[in-house]
Amino acid sequence: MQQEFLQKTIVQENAAFSDRPSLKIRLLAFLIIAVSGVVLLAHWPGLSAKALCFDDNQYLTDNILVQNPSWRSARRFLTEIFAPSTVQGYYQPLAMISLMLDYALGGRENNLLPFHLTSLILHIANTALIIVLLYLLFGQPWVAAAAGLLFGVHPMTVEPIPWVGERKTLLAAFFGLWLLVFYVCYARTGRKKFYAAVFAMYLLALMSKPTTTTLPLVLLLMDYWPLRRLRWQTLLEKLPLFALGGVFAIITYVSQNRTAGAAMPAQFGLAHVSLVLCHNIIFYLYKIVWPANLSPHYHFPEPLAMAHPMVLAGVIGTCILIPLLLVSLRWTRALLTGWLIFFMAVLPTMGVVGFTIVIAADKYAYLPSVGLLMVLAALLSSFCKAGHTVIKVALAAIMILASSAVETVITRHYLSYWRDSVSLYSHMLRLSPGAAEVYDSLGNAFQSQGKVDDAINCYRQALRISPGYAKVYYNLALLLQSQNKLDDAVNCYRQAIKFNPDYAKAYYNLGHLLQSQGKLEPAVACYRRAITIKPDFADAHHNLAFILVSQGRLDEAISHYRQALLIRPGDYETYNNLGIAYEAKGDFNQAINYYRNTIRLRPDYAQAYYNLACVLQSQGRLDDAVDYYRRTIRIKPDYEKAFNNLGVALRAQNKLDEAIGCFRQAISIRPDYIEAHNNLAKILLAQGKADEAILSLKTSLEAKRSPAVLSILADVYAAAGQLQQAVATAEKALALASAEKNEKLIPRITQQIERYKQAQNRPLTEK
Numbered sequence: 001m002q003q004e005f006l007q008k009t010i011v012q013e014n015a016a017f018s019d020r021p022s023l024k025i026r027l028l029a030f031l032i033i034a035v036s037g038v039v040l041l042a043h044w045p046g047l048s049a050k051a052l053c054f055d056d057n058q059y060l061t062d063n064i065l066v067q068n069p070s071w072r073s074a075r076r077f078l079t080e081i082f083a084p085s086t087v088q089g090y091y092q093p094l095a096m097i098s099l100m101l102d103y104a105l106g107g108r109e110n111n112l113l114p115f116h117l118t119s120l121i122l123h124i125a126n127t128a129l130i131i132v133l134l135y136l137l138f139g140q141p142w143v144a145a146a147a148g149l150l151f152g153v154h155p156m157t158v159e160p161i162p163w164v165g166e167r168k169t170l171l172a173a174f175f176g177l178w179l180l181v182f183y184v185c186y187a188r189t190g191r192k193k194f195y196a197a198v199f200a201m202y203l204l205a206l207m208s209k210p211t212t213t214t215l216p217l218v219l220l221l222m223d224y225w226p227l228r229r230l231r232w233q234t235l236l237e238k239l240p241l242f243a244l245g246g247v248f249a250i251i252t253y254v255s256q257n258r259t260a261g262a263a264m265p266a267q268f269g270l271a272h273v274s275l276v277l278c279h280n281i282i283f284y285l286y287k288i289v290w291p292a293n294l295s296p297h298y299h300f301p302e303p304l305a306m307a308h309p310m311v312l313a314g315v316i317g318t319c320i321l322i323p324l325l326l327v328s329l330r331w332t333r334a335l336l337t338g339w340l341i342f343f344m345a346v347l348p349t350m351g352v353v354g355f356t357i358v359i360a361a362d363k364y365a366y367l368p369s370v371g372l373l374m375v376l377a378a379l380l381s382s383f384c385k386a387g388h389t390v391i392k393v394a395l396a397a398i399m400i401l402a403s404s405a406v407e408t409v410i411t412r413h414y415l416s417y418w419r420d421s422v423s424l425y426s427h428m429l430r431l432s433p434g435a436a437e438v439y440d441s442l443g444n445a446f447q448s449q450g451k452v453d454d455a456i457n458c459y460r461q462a463l464r465i466s467p468g469y470a471k472v473y474y475n476l477a478l479l480l481q482s483q484n485k486l487d488d489a490v491n492c493y494r495q496a497i498k499f500n501p502d503y504a505k506a507y508y509n510l511g512h513l514l515q516s517q518g519k520l521e522p523a524v525a526c527y528r529r530a531i532t533i534k535p536d537f538a539d540a541h542h543n544l545a546f547i548l549v550s551q552g553r554l555d556e557a558i559s560h561y562r563q564a565l566l567i568r569p570g571d572y573e574t575y576n577n578l579g580i581a582y583e584a585k586g587d588f589n590q591a592i593n594y595y596r597n598t599i600r601l602r603p604d605y606a607q608a609y610y611n612l613a614c615v616l617q618s619q620g621r622l623d624d625a626v627d628y629y630r631r632t633i634r635i636k637p638d639y640e641k642a643f644n645n646l647g648v649a650l651r652a653q654n655k656l657d658e659a660i661g662c663f664r665q666a667i668s669i670r671p672d673y674i675e676a677h678n679n680l681a682k683i684l685l686a687q688g689k690a691d692e693a694i695l696s697l698k699t700s701l702e703a704k705r706s707p708a709v710l711s712i713l714a715d716v717y718a719a720a721g722q723l724q725q726a727v728a729t730a731e732k733a734l735a736l737a738s739a740e741k742n743e744k745l746i747p748r749i750t751q752q753i754e755r756y757k758q759a760q761n762r763p764l765t766e767k
Contacts, residue, residue, distance in 0.1 A: 028135055031145035032128045039127050039152035040120070042408040047116045049162035049418035052109070053296055054441060058087045059099055059165035061109050064538070066096065068570050069104035081251055085536045085567075088260040089355075090252045094208040095168035112164065119161045122170040127152035129177035130370060134377040136184045137226050143380040146400045147373045155291040155410045156362040156369075162418040163296065166363050172209035173367040175201045180370065183219055187227050195237070202241055210252040211348040212367070216241040221341050221371075225333035226378065256355050263354030275304055276351040279314035280360050281321065284346065288365065288372065291407070294414055296424070299432040300359045334378040341371025357437055421445035436466035440475060447479055455479055470500035474509070481513060489513060504534035512543060520547050538567040542574055545581070554585045572602035576611065583615055591615050606636035613642070617649055625649050640669040644676045651683060659683060664696070672706040681716050690720035707737035707745050711752060718756055727756045 052061070060066060063086045065073040076085070077093040077100075084091060099107075099115065107114035131148035135141055151157065160166040179201035186194035198219075205212040216238045223230040256262045268276075279301065287294070301308040306315060321339075328335040345368030351359065383396060417427040425442035432438060443458030459476040462469055477492035493510040496503050511526030527544035530537050541564035548557035561578045565571065579594035592615055598608035613628035629646035632639055647662030663680035666673055677697060684693035697713040700706075710733035717726035730753045737745040 024139075024141055028131070028141040028144070031141055032131050032148075035131065035145050035149045035152060036124045036128060038149060038404070038408070039124050042153040042411050043120055043123065043158070043161055043415070045412055045415040046120060046158065046162045046418065047113060049116060049415065050112060051162060051418045051421045051424040052112075052445075053163045053165065053421075053424060054437075055088075056164045058089075059096070059167075060103075060107075060115075063087070063096075063099075064568055066100045066103050068568075069100045070570065072569055073100055082254050083258045084255060090210050090256045091248075092168050092207070092209055094204060095171050098167050098171055099164065112162075115164045115167070116162055119167060119170055122167075122174055123157060123161055124152070126170065126173050126177055129174070129181060130373060133177060133181050133184065133370070134373065136181065136188075137374065138377050138381040140377070140381045140384060142397075143377050143384060146380060146397075147377045149404050150376070150400065150407065151369060151373055153404050153407045153411055154288075154369075155294055155407060155414050156287060156365055158294070158411055158414050158418075159296055159362045160366060162415065163363070168209035169363045169366050172205045172212050175205035175208060176212050176215060176367050177370070179205060179215060180218075180222075183222070184227070187223070187229055199240060199244070202244060206244070206248040210248050211364070212345075213245045213249050213252070214344045214347055216245055217344045218341050218371070221337050221344065225337040226374065253353070260355065268354065272304065273352055275306075275311055275315070276359060278318040279311050280346075280350050281343070282314040282317035283310070283360050284342075284365050285317075285321075287362070288369065291410055293431055294362055295428050295431045296361065297428045297432055297435060297438055298358050298360045299435045300357075302434065332378075334375050338371045338375030338378070341374065342368045343371075344368075345371060422449065434465060436462040436469055436472070439465065440469065440472045443472075443479075444475060447475075452479065452483065468499045470496040470498075470503055470506070473499065474503065474506050477506075477509065481509075486513060486517065502533050504530045504537055504540070507533065508537065508540045508543075511540070515543065515547060520551070523547060536567045538564045538571065538574075541567070542571075542577070546577065549577070549581050549584060552584075554581055557581050558585075570601060572598045572605055572608070575601060576605070576608050579608070579611055579615075583611070588615050588619060604635050606632050606639060606642075609635065610639065610642050610645075613649075614645065617645065622649050622653055626653070638669050640666040640673055640676065643669070644673065644679065647676070647679060651679070656683060656687070667696070667700055671700045671704040672709060674706075674708045674712065677709055677712050681712055685716065685719050690716060694720070705736060707733045707740065707742060707749065710736065711745065711749050714749075714752060714756070718759070723756050723760045727753060727760070730756060 057063075065076055065086050074093075074097050077096040080093075081091050087096065098118070102114045102118050105114045127148050130151055131144045134144035134147050138144065160169040179198050182194045182197040182201060185191070186198060202212070202215060205215065219238060219241070220230065220235065223234045253262055283298075301310050304311060306312050325336040325339055342365075346364055349356075349361070349364040380396070384393065417424050422442065422445045425438055425445055428438045429435065429442065439458045439462035443455040443462065446452075446455035446458060456476070456479065459472050459479070462472045463476075466472070473492045473496035477489045477496065480486075480492060481489040490510065490513060493506050493513070496506040497510070500506070507526045507530040511523040511530065514520075514526060515523040524544060524547055527540045527547075530540040531544070534540070541560040545557040545560035545564070548554070548560065558578065558581050561574055561581060564574045565578070568574070575594050575598040579591045579598065582588075582594060583591035592612060595608050595612035595615065598605060599612070602608070609628045609632040613625045613632060616622075616628065617625035626646060626649050629642050629649065632642040633646070636642070643662045643666035647659040647666065650656075650659040650662060660680065660683060663676050663683070666676035667680065670676075677700065680696060681693045684690070684696070693716045694713065697709060697716065700709055701713070710729055714726045714730035714733060717723070717729055730749055734746065734749045734753065737749055
């Protein structure tokens with residue numbers, strides 16, 4: 001019997017590894033294409049999904065490196081090993097680079113199609129790799145395709161596709177499945193190039209998502225079954241893989257603990273860990289067999305004790321399952337080994353090390369399901385080889401097709417909840433009504449849609465469930481701030497800080513709010529605290545520097561601006577503000593250099609052109625200044641200050657008609673633009689065109705009455721010798737300034753009136 005099995009295995013291996021394409025290979029290729037088409041059809045609605053889920057802000061909407069595709073961003077993803085700066089969690093550079101590339105292709109918060117398309121392509125590729133793997137293991141194209149089809153359309157594979165932040169799951173599975181394929185090739189041929197490929201794929205999988213750490217254990221289990229080559233040599237050959245996995249296990253724990261926190265088993269206790277393991281062992285098998293009520297959020301059972309039905313079912317189910325699997329060894333290695341492969345692959349996410357707020361997740365079973373698929377393929381292969389009649393084989397095929405059809409219907413229905421964020425979180429709450437974190441996320445979704453009352457209700461509900469939830473206070477503060485309820489917002493930020501003293505973003509936003517209220521010293525203290533907690537907080541460095549410039553502390557401000565640029569090198573606004581700081585310091589060459597760099601980074605940034613023109617004008621480089629003012633106006637045609645300054649520069653070049661045109665344009669944009677009125681009046685008076693100056697000022701006053709413009713008109717009347725009219729106009733200006741309580745203008749206009757009256761009483765002298 002054993003000899004017959006070995007002969008069959010050799011025949012299968014020769015067929016699988018033949019250098020010439022065989023009919024089996026062609027059939028396999030056809031089946032892969034057919035299954036891929038069905039998978040595409042099943043998941044097609046996911047391409048139009050608009051929902052953002054839980055941590056998508058870290059992976060997309062708030063991730064400055066993803067939003068600035070460049071080699072520098074990629075290098076930071078690769079080199080920030082022990083403390084990733086843009087994602088709270090473990091080291092996952094390839095997943096982040098993948099999302100960055102999709103962003104470069106046009107992916108945005110309001111255009112998720114590029115992200116979903118890449119994810120769906122990866123899922124189809126993973127389905128194809130599973131078919132190839134199962135074919136290499138069992139030599140049956142139809143069996144491999146059947147198992148691959150059931151995987152590809154299964155509802156539990158939905159989650160990683162529309163969930164942007166779960167790119168890591170698909171990418172890690174892609175490299176992990178290549179690893180398994182190459183390992184089978186190595187096991188069958190002994191060629192070192194396949195072992196090198198296994199090592200490379202393992203490294204890439206770990207760099208995508210380090211939950212693939214246990215893959216060397218999976219390979220050992222595969223050596224036991226179905227490869228049947230387990231011996232001391234096969235253990236020794238995996239030592240390099242175990243060493244690499246050990247390094248990444250350390251990196252994963254350190255990076256997770258530093259950025260988001262991680263809890264070791266001792267913190268929970270043996271009873272807690274045991275109950276979670278028992279719950280999840282049965283939970284995943286149940287969801288795979290009966291994929292109903294799927295959700296991205298499975299709340300921890302409350303209480304986590306035998307009194308809870310799901311926990312009790314998990315314990316009883318585990319106590320029944322394990323002995324049955326052990327007994328099955330009397331007939332086959334497949335059942336126990338396939339389940340162990342699943343268990344070892346899913347173990348890093350089973351809650352032994354705490355790093356998440358959910359007890360389980362569909363995405364965690366994505367790659368581990370390959371162990372159960374091996375069992376299914378083995379059973380189907382055995383069924384096909386056992387001499388069953390055509391009718392029985394046909395019935396098996398019908399069952400597979402019917403199951404895949406049902407799965408497809410459930411998959412498309414589940415995808416309908418991903419149409420937008422409100423729909424998705426509402427679905428989660430129906431299944432987990434006591435989840436404070438879901439209420440918080442639903443509040444964010446309502447807030448993004450402008451449904452303020454609904455958002456506040458969600459935040460309040462979250463706080464009723466979890467009164468010390470700092471993130472909810474933070475989100476509520478943002479909402480109150482947007483409604484201009486600033487005192488309430490300040491209180492909420494302080495509550496967030498109270499419950500989470502290391503909440504850098506809360507300190508930053510509180511500082512920003514205080515800054516807007518003119519409370520600069522408290523704002524500075526908040527920014528400094530945010531930087532202490534998170535030294536690479538670019539916005540905190542930037543805003544702190546902005547205040548320091550206003551306080552004249554220029555060297556310190558420049559230092560913080562430079563730090564912000566080290567963190568965020570492509571930030572054109574920081575370059576521009578550095579130019580302003582150096583200009584204030586009197587270092588005009590450095591200011592010009594930074595303004596030019598700003599323009600290089602952002603050629604349509606009008607403010608940088610304007611600032612550069614102002615510096616050049618102050619240095620007497622009028623031709624260059626005029627050129628940059630004109631560029632400013634081309635970019636921003638309603639920039640009244642640029643028109644006014646251009647007029648001043650042209651007046652200095654004695655181009656008076658052009659200067660007059662610029663002043664008029666500035667006034668037409670902003671009728672109460674005092675400086676432009678002054679400049680226009682002076683140049684017209686110098687040309688002896690007092691009537692024209694008076695007409696221009698009266699026209700502006702018709703558009704908007706302004707005490708300052710009336711004051712200028714009074715000066716023009718006085719310059720034209722119309723002192724009585726000057727006094728009357730100045731008195732109107734004084735009345736309007738008093739009504740507006742303009743304490744700046746009132747003394748000036750009062751002096752104006754006195755001066756005109758004195759001039760009226762002064763006797764004329766002969767020249």
